[in-house]
Amino acid sequence: MGTSPAYQVMAQEFGETMAREGYDLVYGGGRVGLMGVLASAVMKSGGQVIGIIPEGLFDKEVADQSITELRVVASMHERKALMEKLSDAFVALPGGWGTLDEFFEILTWSQIGLHRKPIALLNWDQFYAPILSQIEVMMEQGFVSKENRQLFYVAEKMDQFFLELKQRL
Numbered sequence: 001m002g003t004s005p006a007y008q009v010m011a012q013e014f015g016e017t018m019a020r021e022g023y024d025l026v027y028g029g030g031r032v033g034l035m036g037v038l039a040s041a042v043m044k045s046g047g048q049v050i051g052i053i054p055e056g057l058f059d060k061e062v063a064d065q066s067i068t069e070l071r072v073v074a075s076m077h078e079r080k081a082l083m084e085k086l087s088d089a090f091v092a093l094p095g096g097w098g099t100l101d102e103f104f105e106i107l108t109w110s111q112i113g114l115h116r117k118p119i120a121l122l123n124w125d126q127f128y129a130p131i132l133s134q135i136e137v138m139m140e141q142g143f144v145s146k147e148n149r150q151l152f153y154v155a156e157k158m159d160q161f162f163l164e165l166k167q168r169l
Contacts, residue, residue, distance in 0.1 A: 001033060007094060008037050010124055014093060014158055015041025021162055026086045028079065029053030029071070031064035034093060039067055050086060052079045080105060089118040089165055091155075094127040110151045118168040119152040122161055128154070 001008055011034040018025060018041075025042045027035050029051025039049045049067040057063065058072050073079050084106060092103040109115055121128045132154065138144040153168075155161035 001037075002094060006125070007034055010158075011035075011037040011093060012041040014038060014122070015047070016045045017158055017162060018042050019045030019047030024048040024050070024068075026050045026052070026083055028083075028098070029064060029067070030057065030062045031066075032062050034095060036064060038093070039064055043067060052082050052086075054079050084109065084115060084117075087117065088169060089120070091120045091122055091161060091165075092128075093122050094124055100131075107152055111148050118165060120161055120165070121152060121154050122158070123154050123156050124158075126156075 015025070015038040018038075024047055025039060027039060027049070030036055030053065031039070039051065042049050043066070049069070051064055051067050051070045052073060053063050053070065054073055054076055063070060063072075071082065073082060080102065083102075090103070090106050092099050103119075103121070106115075107119055110117070110119060121132075123129065123132065135144060135149065139146065139149055153164055155164060
């Protein structure tokens, strides 16, 4: 959930805004953490939520069975592939290892041409500033091209994210 209750408020507002703007949520299927808060907010606001969870996590009872649809898959690889297939766009809210893993994998898939869907980082309260600085270093050192840096956009606030998303879809 993060160290501050403000993260939970942000996730709830993001979910409410998603539903109000007519977007459904495809996510990892858990009922814990910020993604659980987000999914609950989308559901309570009238949106649809599809969760995709590997069997091993379902068995640990972290699966949210109160969402619109919960799909159980065999592996994390299968989960990511199905999430990509069902999604029209991707956004990384503040999070941990799983968030970074999924963000960079979907970014890499875009780089190699597996999809052309919008990808965004919600840099809420400058959460991703250190990573964005590292990406700048990677560009300066010739490991990331300017073209590949354009594969994702950064939104500092929710309204900015949704405005840009409408333009990119």
